[in-house]
Amino acid sequence: MIYLxxxxxxxxxxxxxxxxxxxxxxxxxxxxSSHSFGVEAKTLIEESASTxxxxxxCHQNEIIFxxxxxxxxxxxxxxxxHVLKSKYVITSPLEHPAVLESIKQYGLAEKTHxxxxxxxxxxxxxxxxxxxxxxxxxxxSLMHVHNESGSLLDIQMxxxxxxxxxxxxFSDTVQSMGKSPIDFQAMNLDFAVCSAHKLHGPKGVGFLxxxxxxxxxxxLVGGGQSSGMRAGTENTAGIAGVxxxxxxxxxTMSNTHEKLKQFxxxxxxxxxxxxxxxxxxGDLQISIPQILTLALPFNDKTQSIHRxxxxxxxxxxxxxxxxxxxxEKSMLNHVCIDNHIPLRISMSKFTTQKEIELFLGxxxxxxxx
Amino acid sequence: MIYLxxxxxxxxxxxxxxxxxxxxxxxxxxxxSSHSFGVEAKTLIEESASTxxxxxxCHQNEIIFxxxxxxxxxxxxxxxxHVLKSKYVITSPLEHPAVLESIKQYGLAEKTHxxxxxxxxxxxxxxxxxxxxxxxxxxxSLMHVHNESGSLLDIQMxxxxxxxxxxxxFSDTVQSMGKSPIDFQAMNLDFAVCSAHKLHGPKGVGFLxxxxxxxxxxxLVGGGQSSGMRAGTENTAGIAGVxxxxxxxxxTMSNTHEKLKQFxxxxxxxxxxxxxxxxxxGDLQISIPQILTLALPFNDKTQSIHRxxxxxxxxxxxxxxxxxxxxEKSMLNHVCIDNHIPLRISMSKFTTQKEIELFLGxxxxxxxx
Numbered sequence: 100m101i102y103l104x105x106x107x108x109x110x111x112x113x114x115x116x117x118x119x120x121x122x123x124x125x126x127x128x129x130x131x132s133s134h135s136f137g138v139e140a141k142t143l144i145e146e147s148a149s150t151x152x153x154x155x156x157c158h159q160n161e162i163i164f165x166x167x168x169x170x171x172x173x174x175x176x177x178x179x180x181h182v183l184k185s186k187y188v189i190t191s192p193l194e195h196p197a198v199l200e201s202i203k204q205y206g207l208a209e210k211t212h213x214x215x216x217x218x219x220x221x222x223x224x225x226x227x228x229x230x231x232x233x234x235x236x237x238x239x240s241l242m243h244v245h246n247e248s249g250s251l252l253d254i255q256m257x258x259x260x261x262x263x264x265x266x267x268x269f270s271d272t273v274q275s276m277g278k279s280p281i282d283f284q285a286m287n288l289d290f291a292v293c294s295a296h297k298l299h300g301p302k303g304v305g306f307l308x309x310x311x312x313x314x315x316x317x318x319l320v321g322g323g324q325s326s327g328m329r330a331g332t333e334n335t336a337g338i339a340g341v342x343x344x345x346x347x348x349x350x351t352m353s354n355t356h357e358k359l360k361q362f363x364x365x366x367x368x369x370x371x372x373x374x375x376x377x378x379x380x381g382d383l384q385i386s387i388p389q390i391l392t393l394a395l396p397f398n399d400k401t402q403s404i405h406r407x408x409x410x411x412x413x414x415x416x417x418x419x420x421x422x423x424x425x426x427e428k429s430m431l432n433h434v435c436i437d438n439h440i441p442l443r444i445s446m447s448k449f450t451t452q453k454e455i456e457l458f459l460g461x462x463x464x465x466x467x468x
Numbered sequence: 469m470i471y472l473x474x475x476x477x478x479x480x481x482x483x484x485x486x487x488x489x490x491x492x493x494x495x496x497x498x499x500x501s502s503h504s505f506g507v508e509a510k511t512l513i514e515e516s517a518s519t520x521x522x523x524x525x526c527h528q529n530e531i532i533f534x535x536x537x538x539x540x541x542x543x544x545x546x547x548x549x550h551v552l553k554s555k556y557v558i559t560s561p562l563e564h565p566a567v568l569e570s571i572k573q574y575g576l577a578e579k580t581h582x583x584x585x586x587x588x589x590x591x592x593x594x595x596x597x598x599x600x601x602x603x604x605x606x607x608x609s610l611m612h613v614h615n616e617s618g619s620l621l622d623i624q625m626x627x628x629x630x631x632x633x634x635x636x637x638f639s640d641t642v643q644s645m646g647k648s649p650i651d652f653q654a655m656n657l658d659f660a661v662c663s664a665h666k667l668h669g670p671k672g673v674g675f676l677x678x679x680x681x682x683x684x685x686x687x688l689v690g691g692g693q694s695s696g697m698r699a700g701t702e703n704t705a706g707i708a709g710v711x712x713x714x715x716x717x718x719x720t721m722s723n724t725h726e727k728l729k730q731f732x733x734x735x736x737x738x739x740x741x742x743x744x745x746x747x748x749x750g751d752l753q754i755s756i757p758q759i760l761t762l763a764l765p766f767n768d769k770t771q772s773i774h775r776x777x778x779x780x781x782x783x784x785x786x787x788x789x790x791x792x793x794x795x796e797k798s799m800l801n802h803v804c805i806d807n808h809i810p811l812r813i814s815m816s817k818f819t820t821q822k823e824i825e826l827f828l829g830x831x832x833x834x835x836x837x
Binding site: 100102104107108109110111116119120123124127128129131132133134135136137165166167168169170172173195196197200201203204294296301302303304318319320321322323330331332333334335336337405409412414415416417419 | 469471473476477478479480485488489492493496497498500501502503504505506534535536537538539541542564565566569570572573663665670671672673687688689690691692699700701702703704705706774778781783784785786788
């Protein structure tokens with residue numbers, strides 16, 4: 100199997116496995132227990148939050164651990180509706196379903212305005228500024244890296260605009276955490292989010308970063324864990340796992356970036372040179388190197404391409420795994436590439452030159468047959 | 469360290485660790501992906517649900533995996549408020565904070581009626597029947613095994629009463645799953661719940677069992693995972709882990725029951741014989757053998773007993789870890805054992821005779837000094 104669907108999920112790093120097993124075997128106390136063994140588990144959570152805070156340039160008490168990105172986003176929108184009581188929401192039609200469905204779930208649909216997109220699958224900055232100008236104090240939700248195209252938002256610029264118009268700024272950083280640096284304070288972020296399984300951490304854990312100046316209340320209630328922000332016995336092994344995964348991602352970020360940039364350029368060049376009817380989605384210069392999405396013209400060969408690649412044990416996707424279950428309009432429709440089939444190739448630090456060559460050979464073979 | 473706080477949380481079984489590592493390394497695909505590698509992960513979830521369904525005597529599609537017991541209980545009460553729209557809620561004042569706080573969170577406080585308790589920390593069945601009679605179609609929430617005393621509800625009898633009065637019946641089975649058999653159908657249960665970390669599974673995963681005849685909607689929204697009942701990429705390793713933990717618990721249930729019954733009787737007898745002012749909480753015959761809770765008369769020696777035992781590396785607790793963060797009235801107050809300090813000793817299949825002897829020696833030493 101050649102795994103090129105790392106934007107959907109990633110293999111857990113061996114070091115992360117080890118940390119989790121150590122916690123499950125030796126630090127398994129309940130972090131809410133007042134005895135020493137419980138305090139040890141609680142300390143482990145606090146140390147994980149402290150490490151993550153340093154990596155994301157936020158405060159330790161701004162980290163709320165959750166069961167993943169989706170729960171974190173639900174917690175956020177629950178608060179947008181019930182605590183922030185934002186008058187306006189500004190977002191894009193291509194956000195993750197966790198954002199778009201939360202807008203409906205928490206009664207925000209009527210307050211929501213969609214920013215126009217450029218052909219590079221990015222928000223139109225002029226339109227965003229117009230909206231911000233018309234809607235002071237809006238809650239803005241724009242993803243950092245688009246999960247289907249890899250397009251990279253100029254988060255610094257959006258952060259500055261939000262500051263200027265006194266908007267509250269959330270960026271869905273699920274696809275960028277550990278791949279592109281996040282500076283929570285310098286980027287003027289009020290909220291950011293992490294899902295461990297996107298960066299070689301375990302499934303079932305993640306966190307929300309919340310500006311500590313903003314009031315919040317828990318969505319899931321019970322024992323008052325996580326400083327009252329999220330009830331339920333903390334997933335200590337998962338928390339230690341996401342912390343370790345993020346640490347490793349930061350250590351390897353620049354090397355991985357360079358390697359995958361070359362793979363992406365090479366793939367894009369070879370494919371479009373050999374089959375000129377294939378387009379690359381987005382601007383390759385304004386996207387993360389991990390993701391390359393192709394738009395294949397619809398025809399007899401391309402319509403079965405996903406099945407054929409699957410049979411050859413190349414694991415790629417047509418887009419977001421989460422989108423696969425929803426009936427939202429597709430990304431290609433949104434950026435006016437109609438009658439095309441998307442093919443998303445998403446790489447990780449474990450992707451090798453050999454795998455890229457094998458994939459390229461197979462893809463060209465299938466399309467040229 | 470001698471660990472006797474298994475009602476708070478348990479060590480993860482080595483076999484469960486192994487299953488989780490295998491999933492994280494070899495079945496890490498996103499269960500929502502349509503390629504074979506994703507389908508494999510989805511199949512693994514379905515097989516886990518099927519195995520659990522056989523053990524709990526329910527249908528496979530009645531299992532909703534969550535991040536643990538607290539999320540499952542929140543999902544349930546969210547639906548009690550928004551979908552079932554129950555006119556009355558009947559519960560006990562000694563339910564877990566996840567239940568008591570959910571009642572407030574989802575606007576059910578005014579509809580809620582509390583059943584009286586017996587001195588054995590169990591609902592008064594006559595009062596329960598009176599309430600059911602007055603409140604047809606009520607939603608009933610009564611825990612199977614009380615987390616602080618170990619008292620065991622006659623769930624079969626409550627199920628029959630609920631059927632007779634057309635009530636919807638939820639039993640918080642977090643403390644009983646894997647310790648006392650659950651027959652979802654025969655017990656007339658509509659909802660039950662599991663938290664993996666209470667039965668040598670990982671923290672951060674659990675499930676709700678929901679009667680399939682009852683309509684439900686998701687609380688956490690997004691990608692439509694878990695048949696639309698719970699958004700968020702499934703924690704496949706955790707799901708395989710809770711399944712394995714429950715399987716092992718069922719295989720070892722009767723041996724563990726016999727062993728711990730003897731330990732409990734021995735401890736209770738030795739302690740109350742040596743220090744007659746100590747009381748056992750609840751009726752030892754109507755409780756699970758895993759939990760023995762003592763009420764120690766308040767005095768100079770007992771007021772520091774938890775600290776002293778902790779210093780000697782005996783891990784026991786004063787009660788529920790979750791309750792430790794809330795300001796609810798204590799269990800001992802509720803069952804009219806005032807001016808006493810609770811000491812909960814909670815054992816597991818890993819508890820040995822040697823550990824019991826050492827603990828007994830230390831406790832008697834401290835109390836008699």
